[in-house]
Amino acid sequence: xxxxxxxxxxxxxxxxxxxxxxxxxxxxxxxxxxxxxxxxxxxxxxxxxxxxxxxxxxxxxxxxxxxxxxxxxxxxxxxxxxxxxxxxxxxxxxxxxxxxxxxxxxxxxxxxxxxxxxxxxxxxxxxxxxxxxxxxxxxxxxxxxxxxxxxxxxxxxxxxxxxxxxxxxxxxxxxxxxxxxxxxxxxxxxxxxxxxxxxxxxxxxxxxxxxxxxxxxxxxxxxxxxxxxxxxxxxxxxxxxxxxxxxxxxxxxxxxxxxxxxxxxxxxxxxxxxxxxxxxxxxxxxxxxxxxxxxxxxxxxxxxxxxxxxxxxxxxxxxxxxxxxxxxxxxxxxxxxxxxxxxxxxxxxxxxxxxxxxxxxxxxxxxxxxxxxxx
Numbered sequence: 001x002x003x004x005x006x007x008x009x010x011x012x013x014x015x016x017x018x019x020x021x022x023x024x025x026x027x028x029x030x031x032x033x034x035x036x037x038x039x040x041x042x043x044x045x046x047x048x049x050x051x052x053x054x055x056x057x058x059x060x061x062x063x064x065x066x067x068x069x070x071x072x073x074x075x076x077x078x079x080x081x082x083x084x085x086x087x088x089x090x091x092x093x094x095x096x097x098x099x100x101x102x103x104x105x106x107x108x109x110x111x112x113x114x115x116x117x118x119x120x121x122x123x124x125x126x127x128x129x130x131x132x133x134x135x136x137x138x139x140x141x142x143x144x145x146x147x148x149x150x151x152x153x154x155x156x157x158x159x160x161x162x163x164x165x166x167x168x169x170x171x172x173x174x175x176x177x178x179x180x181x182x183x184x185x186x187x188x189x190x191x192x193x194x195x196x197x198x199x200x201x202x203x204x205x206x207x208x209x210x211x212x213x214x215x216x217x218x219x220x221x222x223x224x225x226x227x228x229x230x231x232x233x234x235x236x237x238x239x240x241x242x243x244x245x246x247x248x249x250x251x252x253x254x255x256x257x258x259x260x261x262x263x264x265x266x267x268x269x270x271x272x273x274x275x276x277x278x279x280x281x282x283x284x285x286x287x288x289x290x291x292x293x294x295x296x297x298x299x300x301x302x303x304x305x306x307x308x309x310x311x312x313x314x315x316x317x318x319x320x321x322x323x324x325x326x327x328x329x330x331x332x333x334x335x336x337x338x339x340x341x342x343x344x345x346x347x348x349x350x351x352x353x354x355x356x357x358x359x360x361x362x363x364x365x366x367x368x369x370x371x372x373x374x375x
Contacts, residue, residue, distance in 0.1 A: 007134035008090040009225040012115070013101045014108040014140045014179045016150060016162070016172055024141040024187060024216060025101055029058040032097060032221040036062075036089050039101040040077055042069075044165040051077050053085065057095075074106050074164065078114040090132040097225050098133065105162045105175045108138050109182045109238055116231040135229040140179040141216055144190030147198040150176050151205075152282040152330065154306035171305025177284050180206050182238050184229060189216035197330055200255035204246050204328045205284055207237040240300040240313065243287040243326050256334050258327045260341045264351045265290045266323060268364050270344045277340035279308030283329035288313075290321040291365060292346065292358040299369060301325055312369045 015021040025037050041052040043066070055063040067081055082100060089098050102111060115135050151173045157163045160172065180186060186206055192199045192214060206212065213219050236242055245257045268291050278285070285303035298316055302309045323345070327337055350357075363369075 005132075007132055008095070009097050009136040010086060010090075010115075010133045011097070011099045011136055011221075011224050012108055012111055012138045012229075013099055014106060014138070014183065015102075015142075016105050016157075016176045016179065017143065017146065018104050018162070020141050020143050020189065020216075021101055021104055023189075025056060025099070027217045027219065028099055028221050029056060031219075033058045034095055035097040035099060035221055036092075036095040037099040037101055038082065038085055038089060040082060040103050042074070042077060042103050042106075042164050049165075051081050053081060055085075055089070074103070075110045075114050077103075078111050082111075083115070086133055087131050097221065103164055105157045105164060105168075105170070105172075107175065107178045107182070108140065109178070109234065112138050112182075112229060112231050112234055135231075136227045137185050137224045138183045138229050138234065139185045139187055139224060140183040141187040142176070142180065142189070142202065143216070144188060144192065144195035144198040144202070147176075147190075147195070148201055148330070151201060151284060151304065154282075156305075171307045173284070173305025174302075174307055174309075177205065177286075177304040178238070180210075181286075182207070182234055183210060184227065184234070185211045185213060185224060187216040187219055188212060188214045196253040197255060200250045200253050201328065201330065204249040204255055204257050206246065208246055209233070209237075240286060240288045240302070241298070241319075243324060245326055245328075254330050254332075256329060258334055258337055260287075260323075260325045260327065260338070262323045262345055263320070264323065264346045264348075265292050265295070265321070266344050267291075267346045267350065268293050272364050274340055274344050275308070278325075278337065278344065279303055280306055281327075281329065281337070282306065283327050283337070285325055285327045287323075287325040289323040289325065290316070292355050293361060293363045293365065294369070295321060295355055297369070299365075310365075310368050 029035055029037060037056040039054040043050040043052055049069040050066050051069055053065045053067060069076060069080060086098055089095055155172045157168060157170050157172055245259050249257060266289050287301045289299045289301060296315045298313045300311050300313045
């Protein structure tokens, strides 16, 4: 009887800085000669969507190819190019580990989902990943030297030449916040003692069950290859219904997290009137809320890099509607957010009056939340 070949461990790497990505990749292939890296960049120009595929090992660049894509988006790139290439590298006897280095600014969540779906279709022993691969770890590499400015500043990816597509208007902080909130492991460069604010910010915002590894360039690749990524658990990290402060996060060096909670809904008109007080701020914020004009709808809140996104995500079902917004920032202005939150909540008397006064009332949030039919 032939022994089954164990699946090749795969690590997914996310960054918002091309230098951080390249130096992290260099460190991994230098420390692990039998590790190979598939690096993707999405090119969206007048010639249409293309992906630049670069394969790197300790011996240098092995392949550098541009491939046309029908859709210049990350999930399509994974499905159309990354999965077959990863499977090819897993079959190559030269390698015993593979890293997928995502385009700079790309979110890791849709990639891990796509790899998990591919693994289920391939029937690879029920393990998330493409055929012959085990998705061991999803990793974000960050540098404390630039972390606070990247997260709280208002630079756009497009302003740094890092937009994934021509219509990608995300802030750098938005992309960074999504990465650090989703991944299993944070590879952290820079001196913690020299950048205590950035270090505290990172600990406030990373997932409670994530692992922080200081000394990005000295990480042991084998430590990243032993695990098994759980896409369902990673999805829960990004779930607005589970938004909560990091337990035990430090409060020194001026970094704070506010957990603003109420059973009452937000007042739609006052939210529109005061949204800049809550949304156009140098803070990371996320959570959920409800409004009396659409009481069955879960409304989601996501802010970073001076940008705020609100939307509608299904219904509350059997869950009692509530409002919970978690803000993390730096400085002495947290009280302003508390005041603004109080101003946009419905009052106790408005809440006691119930939903009847809102029947037939204009829904001023429709431009942001869509029609009243839950998604």
